[in-house]
Amino acid sequence: MGETLKLFGWKVSPYSHRAEVALRLKGVKYEFIHEDLANKSDMLIRYNPILKKIPVLLHGDTPIVESQVIVEYIDEVFDGHPILPKDPYKRAEARFWARFIDEKVRPQVWMSCWTDGETQKSFIAQVKESLAILQGRLEGKKFFGGDSIGLIDIMACSLALWFGVMQEVVGLNLLNEDDYPELCQWGEEYRNAEAVKECLPERELIVGFFAPRKDRIFAKKAPVYD
């Protein structure tokens, strides 16, 4: 396919990062179009009319939305580094853990940062349980995908950077080396992987998003973009 690839994204977003790292792993050229989420472009709304969210991958004229859908699309269309395994059961397994991360871990992690009192305690307990389960999946491997980055690693990217930053901003220290040595080691391997390094945002950029908005995000329990 000689068609152009454009990625509408936002460097602060881990969802945007997922799409970018998949493209980098395949070694395909793309244009990154930065979206200001407080002031969404007409193009974004045109290509993602329901969710109006990033990332959106534009392959030629066709838009693909939702980070995992984008990653799977990239894996199917482009040769090179396999992101999902070939075996149907292993694929189901990868998708299962990807979903576990998005449906359970990420909301729990988020809420553990942006609540307080008993509510926060409850979310912290859930996070601890989920992180332990996830760490168990590593089973001594370098990545969830084995020797190289796979779907689960990409979907877990928040745990390699974003969660650490959010924790710091709100004063938590859940994901630490003492309690989760293998998971922290995985985070280091992930951050240092070549394809990831090329598109991982600077820590300061993420701090710069969360720190000034701390109170408003706490009040809303959701990101605030302006």
Add this chain to the structure above:
Amino acid sequence: MEEAKGEEVTLFGFWSSPFVHRVIWALNIKKIKYKYVEEDLSNKSALLLEHNPVYKKVPVLVYNGIAIAESLIILEFIEETWKENSIMPQDPYEKAVARFWATAAGDGLWQFFITEGKEREEALTSVINNFELLEKELIGKNFFGGDRIGYLDISVGWISYGVPIFEEITEFKIITEQKFPLLHAWMEAFSNSEFVKDTLPLREKLSERYRKVWEAIMQKKN
């Protein structure tokens, strides 16, 4: 039905679960022979808990002793393991569209069902937006999958019985023939399809269950 050929397929389910129905429809279309185990969700079997320790939910498909959980993931597994009677589009972009809608189509529907006043209005707006786009996906087609039922039809198939039940209980019609002619026609075609027709429990039984759930939720609120 395809003979198992020494392969054992078991589906752990619950009679009213729309997630379980998805798997049943897929197994039917693929003509896969399977054993069905009805779970008592208030007293889950040791086998279910062993096969799905993370979520402890149905559906779980067990194939030659290996367990797969999460209905949409099971659908993709079924498609990839049994090559005949394909349910997924071949084109990667069509696949991406189907995968997107499989999860997005239902957005707002549950909220519409269990809320009132302003919250319900917001949910309804979301639902109508989605349905308008879904309607467009059906242009020139009998099913989302084209001529035949496919992954997306199966994924959103619960709309064919769920929405009428929601409408009945909330006394509010969303999918009318005038507003959504294609979706309306799709609901009928899907329900009457040979792969779906005899799979669902009696409409009254389903309706009763949803009503009980709704009443319990509404009571908690007031």
